Amino acid sequence: VEPLGLVGGFLDAAGGGGWGPVVTSNLLVQGASPRTTIGTVNTAEFFLTATISATFITQLGWAAFTQATVGxxxxxxxxxxFGAMLAKRVPAKTLMVLVGVILTITSLFGLYRAIWH
Structure with a gap:
């Protein structure tokens, strides 16, 4: 799991994303429960994001952050x-399909933007 965290953390910090798509999908493929996976990934992501944010603030300063950050x-x-409540109440199979669809759509959108923009 540590190498997965290393790759996901690097992609999240270097590219602004990757933690969710890389880590969530990998843990789900390994057979983890969707609810447990989502909770685990979100909990770890909190600490990861705090570390990334602190690093950016110390390297770039507060002036680099815009109104978009606040929004x-x-x-x-x-x-x-609402997302947490949804993850708790939706049946595991339905949740797995929803996660798969969302990950696919966001990955395709990222791929589209990388190639054609």
Whole structure:
């Protein structure tokens, strides 16, 4: 699991994403429960994000952060509890399909932007 964390953490810090798609999908493929996987990945991501943010702040300073940062924080804080409640209440198989669809869509969107923009 540590190499997976290393790769996911690097991709998240270097490219602004990767933790969820890389780590979540890998743990699910290994047979972990969707609820446990989502909870585990989100818990670890909190500490990962705090570390990444502290590093960026010390290297770039507060001036590098924009209004988008505040908007993303507000939106994320408001939406997160609903996502957690959904993960708790949705049947495991349905949750697995939803996670797969969301990961596929976000990965395809990232691929599209990387190739054609």
């Amino acid at each position: 993303l924080l507000i939106g994320g804080v408001l939406a997160a509890p």
